[in-house]
Amino acid sequence: MEQIAPDSGNVAWILTSTALVLLMTLPGLALFYAGMVRRMNVLSTMMQSYGAAAVVTLVWAVLAYSLAFTDGGALNSFVGGLDRVFLAGVTPETVSGDLPENLFFMFQLTFAIITVAIIAGAAVERIRFSAFLIFGAVWMVLVYAPICHWVWGGGFLGEAGVLDFAGGAVVHINAGVAGLVLAKFLGPRRGYPGGSMMPDNLVLTLIGAGMLWVGWFGFNGGSALGANGGAAHAMVTTQLATASAVVTWMALEWVLRGKASALGAASGAVAGLVAITPAAGFVPAWASFFVGIGGALGAYYGVTGLKRLLKIDDSLDAFGLHGVGGLVGAVLTGVFAVEAIGGAPGAIEGNLMQVWTQTWGALAAAVYCAVVTTIILFVQSKLMKLRVEDEEEIKGLDTSLHGESVN
DSSP states (O other), X not given: OOOOOOOHHHHHHHHXXXXXXXXXXXXXXXXXXHTXXXXXXXXXXXXXXXXXXXXXXXXXXXXXXXXXXXXXXXXXXXXXOSTTGGGTTOOTTOXXXXXXXXXXXXXXXXXXXXXXXXXXTTTTTTBOHHHHHHHHHHHIIIIIHHHHHHHHSSOHHHHTTOOOSSOIIXXXXXXXXXXXXHHHHHOOOTTTTTSOOOOSOHHHHHHHHHHHHHHHIIIIIGXXXXXXXXXXXXXXXXXXXXXXXXXXXXXHHHHHHSSOOHHHHHHHHHHHHHHHTTTTTTSOHHHHHHHHHHHHHHHHHHHTHHHHHHTOOOTTOIIIIIIHHHHHHHHHHHHHXXXXXXXXXXXXXXXXXXXXXXXXXXXXXXXXXXXXXXXXXXHHHHHSOOBOOXXXXXXXXXXXXXXXXXX
16 A cells, blocks of 8 residues: 655644643643642652653553554454564654654654653652652553553544544543552552641742643644644634633632632643543534533542542542543533534534443543552552652652752
């Protein structure tokens, strides 16, 4: 079969998008998370994002990319094959669609990196750095790569018609559920919930949230895989949903607390960005208002009422923001999808079954992630310590794990 020559305009846009999505982790998420922890743990928190970027890059090249995006033969419904192990067969001339395969590899790598980095938010201030890196490497192979294949690589969720434009299930539900399991496995931080856990520097958090917002145009706009109307539409829906979520979160705080907080505004932005991710290329612009509002309402409950109900120290709300927000976005994609935009009708066009498809698809990813993450952590805990010693936690992870401090 004749190969499609790379389109220079598409290549330029996905090169840009790849850089934008990497910016979301380094330094975006690193700053967003670092500003919310105590001063003695700022550097260790940022190191988790840096460590994730390095380790995931290597695992993605060695094995995970192949498992996610190649044909798995008889097992293709569940996992890909080994054709691209160590990037075998990938040259400057090989293509994926009308993109150089090297570029497609890099673009998808940035999604994998931020997924593992998000998980760290549930375990900051108490997990060993080495344990987190090993967990991330194994989790990438056993959880992320299969679920990515299910949705985008020819697996059973994509074949069943599950819509996930830029990673509602692959990235956010996946990371949120894994974070929840990790937080439960580690137990709460010393003094939680009664002790003081005040953020050290919300300026860092707001800067990080701003970088996430900007980078998300590469995340969602780039997922059109071309410089086209679909990319532009995804940028519009992303901006509208995020703005709607910020206003909704601030309004909730005004009503319930009497003041709109900076941390709340940043959290609302992330909630809106997460919720619109699966829907960005499938819903009309007007619907993105409702996706953003729904994402903010769901995530607000996730980081307040649901967090108290679960009694789990999900330190930086990986599950509340990403898991809950991703689930809301996945379901609302089934409500508002329009065939003329993304090729699939949703409930507003009479296809009520799309809501069910979105729901069971999201739950299938969540259940698989929860079960396999639990198994990974159980086995890992038998081989090494996952949590720092009490003395190290009291002293702070910056000094006890890295021999450095911000002072």
